[in-house]
């Protein structure tokens with residue numbers, strides 16, 4: 032894993048316009064690290080406050096002879112911190128929705144997930160000098176305020192991109208015959224060509240599936256197969272991967288509202304694993320009540336943790352905002368934040384890069400290509416399992432209980448591993464065509480010897 036520290040600003044001179052809340056090219060090994068730290072004249076390792084809220088830098092708390100304690104408060108749902116934080120860090124945990132300013136009175140670094148809004152209301156007057164979010168999206172962070180206050184910021188771009196891509200592929204494979212249709216020349220329309228949009232297009236291309244994409248914030252020429260939103264809405268499968276943007280001229284909030292949804296029909300599949308408000312949920316419910324409604328898969332909901340039961344009942348598959356919840360993706364994000372934290376506080380640090388080996392998979396049938404792909408995808412993950420859990424958690428419960436259950440599903444999420452990177456054992460005499468399909472899913476191939 033490369034060291035954290037890619038500076039991410041509003042865009043270099045000559046770079047294309049970017050909406051607030053979008054990230055430039057980045058991979059699982061990059062951290063978006065917004066600088067805001069200076070070495071203190073007295074040698075303290077605390078990042079200096081540089082903005083209007085500037086306060087005298089305080090040295091890190093002494094914890095015994097020469098040792099420093101970096102006081103970290105973290106969302107209880109960020110895994111691996113106990114072993115991945117730099118030595119000398121003390122860790123407190125809280126549920127992300129319950130983190131308050133009073134919790135931060137004696138805290139140098141705050142690590143959150145998407146459910147904690149981080150802004151002046153939370154941080155003003157606290158000693159926090161570093162904020163990290165273990166997520167790709169950062170629409171819950173007031174980055175301008177952090178920057179003005181000299182508080183360093185890091186996020187985890189790309190860490191869960193492959194997890195989301197595999198969620199989308201599983202959804203396609205699980206709903207009707209969309210996988211067959213795509214393999215037979217159908218097209219996927221991708222809305223938002225950032226890290227995840229690009230990763231999805233690349234995986235589809237490896238599978239020989241055509242895709243087109245739209246992202247008006249990008250410079251002309253940066254999308255290999257560009258399309259208008261209207262053209263995207265005519266594709267067999269439409270997958271949303273925009274950041275949540277309120278900025279003109281191309282806000283993504285309610286990008287799919289009644290007129291856009293009216294363009295869809297029952298021969299199409301719409302997937303939203305981006306942010307709930309990108310599709311107007313009230314309009315979506317209306318659309319799903321029409322006889323010619325498209326098939327819809329939702330991982331994200333406009334008013335999370337509240338899910339509109341009538342909408343859940345009408346979507347083909349629904350899940351509790353877990354598309355990015357592979358163990359691989361979560362631990363990668365934890366490592367990126369810990370590395371960024373160590374860099375900001377100038378701590379020596381070299382975290383382990385391993386997530387633990389995945390069990391090998393075996394493929395032994397001479398099934399059709401779609402069924403081979405389907406069974407490989409299902410060997411690691413099935414959206415239908417999360418759909419069942421969400422329906423059990425939400426339907427028939429009162430609103431508050433359902434919202435609590437939504438959060439509980441996410442907190443207690445099972446250990447899910449990614450398919451890409453898995454070794455797949457194939458029987459002796461396997462065709463090279465089959466090997467190609469397996470590698471197209473990002474797996475490595477081991478072929479059994481004759482008689483083995």
Ligand SMILES: NC(=O)c1ccc[n+]([C@@H]2O[C@H](COP(=O)([O-])OP(=O)(O)OC[C@H]3O[C@@H](n4cnc5c(N)ncnc54)[C@H](O)[C@@H]3O)[C@@H](O)[C@H]2O)c1
Pocket residue numbers: 049050052053054055167168169188189191192195222223224225226227228245246247248249272273274275276281282283286304305306330331352353354355356
């Ligand atoms: N469901 C999950 O578990 C999960 C996991 C990871 C990320 N996400 C979400 O997925 C989305 C994509 O993540 P990413 O890492 O690729 O982000 P990214 O910032 O790399 O890419 C987002 C892209 O959306 C584009 N965009 C913004 N407004 C648009 C508009 N009106 N029309 C078309 N494109 C527009 C931006 O220009 C950008 O290129 C984000 O919303 C993120 O929060 C969800």
Ligand SMILES: O=C(O)[C@H](O)[C@H](O)COP(=O)(O)O
Pocket residue numbers: 108143144145146165166167168169191352355356441
């Ligand atoms: O933006 C992201 O990375 C994802 O939406 C993220 O995985 C959501 O999970 P949360 O932070 O809400 O646990």
